[in-house]
Amino acid sequence: MLSHRSNEKEILDLGPGNYTAEEFTHCQKMLYRINKILGFFHGTVNVLKKGGEKAHVMDVGCGAGLFILNLSRYFPKMTFHGIDISSEAIDMANHEKSVFASDTSNVKFEKMAEPNLTFGENSVDVILATMVCHHMSNEEIIEFFKQALHTTKDKVIINDLHRNIIAYGFYRLFSPILFRNRLITYDGLISIKRGFIRQELITLLEQAGMKHYQVKWCFPFRWRVIIWKK
Numbered sequence: 001m002l003s004h005r006s007n008e009k010e011i012l013d014l015g016p017g018n019y020t021a022e023e024f025t026h027c028q029k030m031l032y033r034i035n036k037i038l039g040f041f042h043g044t045v046n047v048l049k050k051g052g053e054k055a056h057v058m059d060v061g062c063g064a065g066l067f068i069l070n071l072s073r074y075f076p077k078m079t080f081h082g083i084d085i086s087s088e089a090i091d092m093a094n095h096e097k098s099v100f101a102s103d104t105s106n107v108k109f110e111k112m113a114e115p116n117l118t119f120g121e122n123s124v125d126v127i128l129a130t131m132v133c134h135h136m137s138n139e140e141i142i143e144f145f146k147q148a149l150h151t152t153k154d155k156v157i158i159n160d161l162h163r164n165i166i167a168y169g170f171y172r173l174f175s176p177i178l179f180r181n182r183l184i185t186y187d188g189l190i191s192i193k194r195g196f197i198r199q200e201l202i203t204l205l206e207q208a209g210m211k212h213y214q215v216k217w218c219f220p221f222r223w224r225v226i227i228w229k230k
């Protein structure tokens with residue numbers, strides 16, 4: 001069942017006609033909570049701590065922006081630029097920024113005109129993509145790796161899911177009780193089915209021509225991939 005990456009679409013990818021505004025808002029808030037539970041958030045804090053204090057970080061597929069709004073608390077001297085193909089997500093991110101409890105003058109959000117990264121070479125220090133690559137086809141991921149490496153001066157940090165039957169079973173059992181959100185449960189199961197095993201990530205990195213990278217499995221059932229410029 002999980003032997004290959006699924007190409008089933010998530011409800012969120014089908015667009016606003018397929019869910020209510022309340023479901024969307026609640027789902028985005030839960031996503032940040034899930035990022036914390038899975039360790040994506042603190043794992044990213046630890047990687048950023050090793051880089052420049054004033055780094056310019058671009059979060060591709062930033063969703064409702066809670067990931068970088070919270071990162072900005074840890075790194076007030078960095079600048080954060082969240083981009084997403086969804087205007088709904090960027091609208092919510094701008095709202096979250098306006099009501100965020102601490103200073104957010106170093107955070108901005110922007111709707112992408114197209115799924116490609118059309119920024120200049122070496123125009124940011126770090127590119128971040130959390131729970132985004134599993135939304136893409138293998139061909140799109142290869143193109144994304146190339147474009148991200150072109151855009152960054154230093155590194156690309158990719159956080160995503162391990163496609164694993166135990167993770168799938170646990171999530172199927174517990175997510176309806178824990179999160180009580182149709183999108184989180186239904187899309188979450190598809191996300192795991194669209195996730196990766198180690199060799200697939202390595203193959204995609206190699207096909208994209210990446211030379212300096214690390215693929216690290218982290219508890220529980222997640223991957224952290226770092227691609228360095230050199």
Ligand SMILES: C[S@@+](CC[C@H](N)C(=O)[O-])C[C@H]1O[C@@H](n2cnc3c(N)ncnc32)[C@H](O)[C@@H]1O
Pocket residue numbers: 031032035060061062063064067083084085086089112115129130131132135136
């Ligand atoms: C599961 S959400 C993750 C949001 C956020 N990174 C987080 O971890 O909470 C995936 C986001 O990626 C966006 N997305 C999907 N494909 C994308 C692409 N090719 N370029 C930019 N954003 C994309 C979606 O619109 C959605 O907001």
